Every structure is written in C-alpha cells, then in structure tokens.
Amino acid sequence: MKAAQRLSQRLAVQATKRPSCLFLSPLWPEPNSSAAGVRTLDLVAAFHRWGFSVDYGAGAKPGAHSAALAATGVGIHHCGANREAALAAVLADSQPDVVVFDRFTAEEAFSFRVKQLMPGALRVLDMQDMHSLRRARHALVQAAGTCDVDIAAVAAHTPDATSESLLRELAAIHRSDLTLVCSPVEMELLACKYSVPRSKLALAPFFCDSGLHATQELPPLVEREGYVTIGGFRHAPNVDGVVWLAKHVWPLIRDAQPEAVMHVYGAYPTQAIQQLHNPGAGFLVRGAAPSLDVLAKHRVLLAPLRFGAGIKGKIVDAWQYGLPVATTPIGCEGMVPAHNDSLPGTGVGGVSDWGGSVAATAADLARDAVHLHDDAEAWHRASNRGRALLRQLFDRDETLAAVQSAVDAARRNLAQQRHADFVGAMLWHHTARSTEYFSRWIELKETAASSA
Numbered sequence: 001m002k003a004a005q006r007l008s009q010r011l012a013v014q015a016t017k018r019p020s021c022l023f024l025s026p027l028w029p030e031p032n033s034s035a036a037g038v039r040t041l042d043l044v045a046a047f048h049r050w051g052f053s054v055d056y057g058a059g060a061k062p063g064a065h066s067a068a069l070a071a072t073g074v075g076i077h078h079c080g081a082n083r084e085a086a087l088a089a090v091l092a093d094s095q096p097d098v099v100v101f102d103r104f105t106a107e108e109a110f111s112f113r114v115k116q117l118m119p120g121a122l123r124v125l126d127m128q129d130m131h132s133l134r135r136a137r138h139a140l141v142q143a144a145g146t147c148d149v150d151i152a153a154v155a156a157h158t159p160d161a162t163s164e165s166l167l168r169e170l171a172a173i174h175r176s177d178l179t180l181v182c183s184p185v186e187m188e189l190l191a192c193k194y195s196v197p198r199s200k201l202a203l204a205p206f207f208c209d210s211g212l213h214a215t216q217e218l219p220p221l222v223e224r225e226g227y228v229t230i231g232g233f234r235h236a237p238n239v240d241g242v243v244w245l246a247k248h249v250w251p252l253i254r255d256a257q258p259e260a261v262m263h264v265y266g267a268y269p270t271q272a273i274q275q276l277h278n279p280g281a282g283f284l285v286r287g288a289a290p291s292l293d294v295l296a297k298h299r300v301l302l303a304p305l306r307f308g309a310g311i312k313g314k315i316v317d318a319w320q321y322g323l324p325v326a327t328t329p330i331g332c333e334g335m336v337p338a339h340n341d342s343l344p345g346t347g348v349g350g351v352s353d354w355g356g357s358v359a360a361t362a363a364d365l366a367r368d369a370v371h372l373h374d375d376a377e378a379w380h381r382a383s384n385r386g387r388a389l390l391r392q393l394f395d396r397d398e399t400l401a402a403v404q405s406a407v408d409a410a411r412r413n414l415a416q417q418r419h420a421d422f423v424g425a426m427l428w429h430h431t432a433r434s435t436e437y438f439s440r441w442i443e444l445k446e447t448a449a450s451s452a
Helices: 003-014 035-049 064-070 084-094 104-117 131-144 151-156 164-175 184-193 236-256 292-297 313-320 362-374 376-394 396-412 414-420 422-428 434-451
Strands: 020-025 053-058 075-078 098-102 122-126 178-181 201-203 227-230 262-265 283-287 300-303 325-327 356-358
Touching (some): 020 084, 035 053, 075 084, 084 104, 131 151, 184 201, 227 292, 236 300, 236 362, 313 325, 396 414
Parallel strands (some): 020 053, 053 075, 122 178, 325 356
C-alpha cells in the first residue's frame, strides 16, 4: 500500500476519536518568571478548549512547575532528548494527533522520532521568538562593547545565509507542517525574505483578555510613583537592558528627578544584576515579583532593550495595568497596528499611535520617561492607547480563533501539503538529517558510558 494511502487511513481513524495534543520541550513552562511560559500555558489551555486531550513532555525533571501543569488536567511525562525509548513510551501513551515543539531546538531533538513513530501526527513548531534574529542582534551589541549602541541599526538588522543559527531555525520550520510565529514582523520576514510558504505559518502572539482590568478600578496617576521594569534574568536581552539602564539611562533620569526611584523586578537575578542594587541612587533590585499587581503601583515601565526578538511580554503586562511604556525600537517591534507597520518615531512624549514613547538613545529614552512620568495629559493618553492596542492586537478570542483555524486547516490538508512540500521533503532526506544522527550518537555514547 502506498504511503499516501496509509496516511489517509490513519487520519480517517483519528477523526473518529477525541483528538490529542502533545507538547515537547526541554523545560516545564514557568508563567511566574517568563512571558514565554504564560504564552505556552495559554496555548495548552486553548487546545483543551478545542476538545483535545493534552500531554506535556519535558526534559527537565518533574517538580513544582510540572505539578501545577498536571493540576490543570495535562498528562505529564519526563522525556529527555537523545532517549528514543523514553519518547516512544510517551508517544505510545499519548497517541498524539498534534505534536507541538516548543522552540526549534525541541524540533531538532524530537521531530525525527515523532515522524518515524507517529507519521500521521501534525508537527507544529512554536517559535516563541525568532532565535536566530535575537542572536544576530545580540552579536551586534556585543561587538559594540560598552558604548552607546545604534539601536535603530540593530533593529533593522537581519541574519543572512552565513548564519548557522538561521539555517538551523529555517530547517526546523521547513521540516514542520505548521509554524506558530509570535511577531507579525517575524512573520513577514520569514515569508518575504526567507521564502517560507505562508501556508506553513500562523500568527500566534500573546493572548489577552480584552476585559482584563477594563472595569476594575486601577490606581490613578496621583497614587502611583516612580519607575519599574520587569523580566526574567535567564533571558539575555533583559540582563543587557537592566545593565544599560543602570549605567546609562537611570543617571540621566536622576539628574532630572533627584528623588526618583527605579524598581527592578525579575526572577533569577544574576550576581551582576544584584550588584546594581543602589538605594542611594534610587535603583532597587527587588528580585522576582510576588505578583504582576506591583505594576499598578508605578507610573512608567521602562523597557530598555538594545536587542531581542518577538513580542515583549513586559509591555503587554504594563498595558494591562494601564502603565505607559518608555522603550526602544526593539521593544515596540511587532506591537504596532497593521496600518502603521513602520516603527514609531522618537521625540518627547513618543507618538500618538502607541502606548508610551519610543527612543533609540539613552538620552532620548530618559527624557521621554521623565515626560511620561510628569505630564498628566501625556500619561493618560499613553495609558489609554496601550489598553486599546491590547484589544486591537492581542484579543484572546480573535488571536486564538486564528490559531485554531490554522491548526484545523493543516490537519485537514496534511497529506496534500506534505506531497507538495518539496523543501520540507528534501530536508527529511537522509543526507540532510545531521541532527538525527548526532542525537543517536549521543544516546549510544551515554548508554555505553553508563554500562561501563
């Protein structure tokens, strides 16, 4: 029997039972320390609502985060990379119709075995952000050293065909049946510059309840004080941003406002970050936030990002609490309405079409932050606009409906799409499967070492 007939028969059988979805990741999602963790849990909950049974396999040992996931009705599996028998057991137990790889490195580690053992399963890559874009921009910032980086030039930079990271990420995208892309900027970049078929891409940004805090009485401007930033310190852009903030931006703000206070929140602060704590200069490193409610206490969120990719969760969180944002062209990327797809400009008070201000230098960022902090009219305009942009860009019902539609269409047309996907098929050819053979070599090596 031909492979296409076998696949069609499997799909027909799957259509008669409750569909199942398996997430595969190196780590368990941590919603309290990263925006990516929040977004992943939103996707898990969405598959539940769409009628799927959901399982989650991770290479990290089970703990508090996996227990919290299990409490929502998700099946939990400890499944490390380079362990074929472990993954085979997970697949046999979960019988997935859809497999979601959390980031392209998970696709590299698991997809070839999923393809072999569950050929009828839809393979979905969830990018989170475009890793190769973030890494290429990081390299530019590192090359500049401690000097004031041209952030606008960094934001305009994209990796080329000499980037190994880009080639690996594109290969993972092409091998997958569908890729969830967080940022509309990266969606266009993949389709237009890197020639990924739009049929294999679906926009899946953050998923916000449009009514969140809409009727709740948030503290007015007069009851708020000072500045805040938030973001986990396992994410390199956040580490770099807070260092730049402390050394180059905050001194300028303090010159204008000698009594101003900066509150820095983030899980897993490094020693270098903790050493920036300076009460005398009003710069307070507070560690992990007990709750996002801390944002409601402050006037302006600073997102001093010099590199990065994807949608910035800290800005989404700030807008939900009515908090204007002073950021860079990196920070606002992908958070601009479709009718104004160019990056907002700079200038005092930012732009009228964004929820705060956007500046490309430390001096401009400090100036705009002070303006938002002190000018009540500018503050209220930015606060209202940020909350409006949440509804326009990240409404939970609308964004998840689009993801569901893309998943349903990909499942319906799976056999047809695979037959027409020449690039994907080429990358599955044995001459291009270095990650598979490397994984098998690691398993053999570690098995031999443990039995010696």
